[in-house]
Amino acid sequence: DAGVTQSPTHLIKTRGQQVTLRCSPKSGHDTVSWYQQALGQGPQFIFQYYEEEERQRGNFPDRFSGHQFPNYSSELNVNALLLGDSALYLCASSSGGVYGYTFGSGTRLTVV
Amino acid sequence: KQEVTQIPAALSVPEGENLVLNCSFTDSAIYNLQWFRQDPGKGLTSLLLIQSSQREQTSGRLNASLDKSSGRSTLYIAASQPGDSATYLCAVVGSNYQLIWGAGTKLIIKP
Numbered sequence: 001d002a003g004v005t006q007s008p009t010h011l012i013k014t015r016g017q018q019v020t021l022r023c024s025p026k027s028g029h030d031t032v033s034w035y036q037q038a039l040g041q042g043p044q045f046i047f048q049y050y051e052e053e054e055r056q057r058g059n060f061p062d063r064f065s066g067h068q069f070p071n072y073s074s075e076l077n078v079n080a081l082l083l084g085d086s087a088l089y090l091c092a093s094s095s096g097g098v099y100g101y102t103f104g105s106g107t108r109l110t111v112v
Numbered sequence: 113k114q115e116v117t118q119i120p121a122a123l124s125v126p127e128g129e130n131l132v133l134n135c136s137f138t139d140s141a142i143y144n145l146q147w148f149r150q151d152p153g154k155g156l157t158s159l160l161l162i163q164s165s166q167r168e169q170t171s172g173r174l175n176a177s178l179d180k181s182s183g184r185s186t187l188y189i190a191a192s193q194p195g196d197s198a199t200y201l202c203a204v205v206g207s208n209y210q211l212i213w214g215a216g217t218k219l220i221i222k223p
């Protein structure tokens with residue numbers, strides 16, 4: 001049973017560029033959440049998708065957007081990249097959010 | 113507003129010791145509490161999930177307890193090993209279905 005799959009694992013982008021990160025949830029899970037984790041910090045909640053709609057959103061600017069597809073996979077898009085966007089981006093899936101979360105290995109984004 | 117606190121922030125013990133990590137939360141209206149492990153630069157690995165109706169969960173050398181009324185959870189690690197060195201995070205899920213995180217306990221097990 002595959003867990004949460006994230007791609008790519010590493011990414012280097014230039015300031016001002018746009019990036020798309022992808023996440024496939026664990027089989028049977030319908031809810032996908034995205035987190036940003038800067039070095040030495042705890043995960044910061046970006047947003048959560050359920051039934052292809054953004055259900056909750058953290059304190060992130062509109063440059064951060066997302067999408068959930070009918071097969072429950074999800075994308076995180078970041079526009080106009082800043083140096084401060086460099087972080088580990090984590091995707092987590094769950095069944096509605098109340099039966100525990102499973103995390104992927106993350107995408108390490110470096111903005112230069 | 114839910115707040116989650118983990119004590120201690122860091123812990124260094126010799127191999128073989130039993131140890132306890134603490135997690136407290138301010139709002140007892142939770143669906144569940146989850147303990148995670150994170151190795152440097154890596155993703156999060158779920159260790160134990162305790163639903164709000166449960167008192168404890170066990171997996172191998174790990175045991176987690178939950179006392180909703182007092183807003184506390186403990187993670188007990190038996191016979192610690194150097195491979196247990198990592199950051200341990202607890203998180204609760206409340207009515208907004210989000211994980212609310214503690215700041216973590218950085219654990220170092222000395223050989």
